[in-house]
Amino acid sequence: MTTNLLELEDVTASYGHVQVLYGVSLGLEDGGAVGILGANGAGKTTTLRAISGMVGTGGKITFDGESLVGKRPDQVAQLGIAHVPEGRGTLGHLTVKENLLVGAYQRKNRAEIAADIDYCLDLFPNLAMRISGSAAGLSGGEQQMLAVARGIMARPRLLLLDEASLGLAPSTTRELYDAVARLRQEWSLSMLVVEQNANLAFSLVDSATVLETGRSVLSGPKDELMGRDDIRRAYLGS
Ligand SMILES: Nc1ncnc2c1ncn2[C@@H]1O[C@H](COP(=O)(O)OP(=O)(O)O)[C@@H](O)[C@H]1O
Ligand SMILES: [Mg+2]
Incomplete structure (x- = not known):
C-alpha cells in the first residue's frame, strides 16, 4: 500500500x-x-x-x-512545504537576489544555496538579467517567476x-x-x-x-x- x-x-x-x-x-x-x-x-x-x-x-x-x-x-x-500565494507576494523593496536568499533563510550550506540560485536563474533567464534590480521593477510575469523561484529556494x-x-x-x-x-x-x-x-x-x-x-x-x-x-x-x- x-x-x-x-x-x-x-x-x-x-x-x-x-x-x-x-x-x-x-x-x-x-x-x-x-x-x-x-x-x-x-x-x-x-x-x-x-x-x-x-x-x-x-x-x-x-x-x-x-x-x-x-x-x-x-x-x-x-x-x-513552499506556498506561492495568489498575488505573488514578492518583496518589492528587495532585489531579485535578496528575494531568492529570503527563500533560503533556513538553509546553512552556502555552496548549495549558490548552486540553487544558479539553477533558478537557468530556469528563469529573465531573472538572471535582473538579478540586482529591485523586485518592484519586474513585470508581472517576472514577479510570478520570482515567487516560484523564491519558493523552491527552500528546497x-x-x-x-x-x-x-x-x-x-x-x-x-x-x-x-x-x-x-x-x-x-x-x-x-x-x-x-x-x-x-x-x-x-x-x-x-x-x-x-x-x-x-x-x-x-x-x-x-x-x-x-x-x-x-x-x-x-x-x-x-x-
Ligand atoms: N479573509 C477572508 N475573510 C472572510 N472570508 C473570506 C476571506 N478570504 C476568502 N473568504 C471567503 O471564502 C470563500 C472561499 O474563498 P477562496 O478560498 O478565496 O476561493 P477561491 O480561491 O476558490 O476563489 C469565499 O466565499 C470568500 O469570499
Ligand atoms: Mg483563489
Whole structure:
C-alpha cells in the first residue's frame, strides 16, 4: 500500500466565525501533481491556506505522516512545504537576489544555496538579467517567476501554487508552466496546483479534485475528468 505524501480528509476552515470549507478531501502521492479546480469563491485558496496554517482548520491534514492541523505557517514551511500565494507576494523593496536568499533563510550550506540560485536563474533567464534590480521593477510575469523561484529556494518537497497564470500573457504563462514542469521532473517536486485555466492545469497534473462551495465534489485521474461533458463545459470551455 502506498501512503500519500499529503492527505486531506474532511477538512473544514473558517475565517473568524465564517466557515468557508465544509469537507475537502484529497490525496497527493510523493512526486505527484494534483490540480484543484472550482469556480471563484469555491475555496481553492482557502484549501492551500489550510495546509499552510494560515486559517483556522478542522478535519485531518497530514504531510509525510505528520499532522499539520494547528501548526503555524513557519512550522509548515520548515517541514518542506513552499506556498506561492495568489498575488505573488514578492518583496518589492528587495532585489531579485535578496528575494531568492529570503527563500533560503533556513538553509546553512552556502555552496548549495549558490548552486540553487544558479539553477533558478537557468530556469528563469529573465531573472538572471535582473538579478540586482529591485523586485518592484519586474513585470508581472517576472514577479510570478520570482515567487516560484523564491519558493523552491527552500528546497521544498511540496509546492503549493495558487493561480500562477492570473493576469499573465499566454507566452509568459507557458514559460512559467514549462519551468514548473521541469521542476517536477528534475527535482521530483510534488505539487498542488490551483488554476482557473483548467487546460493549463491539466498540462501539468496527473489528477484533480473539483471544489464547489467549500466541498470536494469530484476527483479523479485527469483523463477521466477531461472525458466528462460536465467538466469540459464547466472548466475547459468546450
Ligand atoms: N479573509 C477572508 N475573510 C472572510 N472570508 C473570506 C476571506 N478570504 C476568502 N473568504 C471567503 O471564502 C470563500 C472561499 O474563498 P477562496 O478560498 O478565496 O476561493 P477561491 O480561491 O476558490 O476563489 C469565499 O466565499 C470568500 O469570499
Ligand atoms: Mg483563489
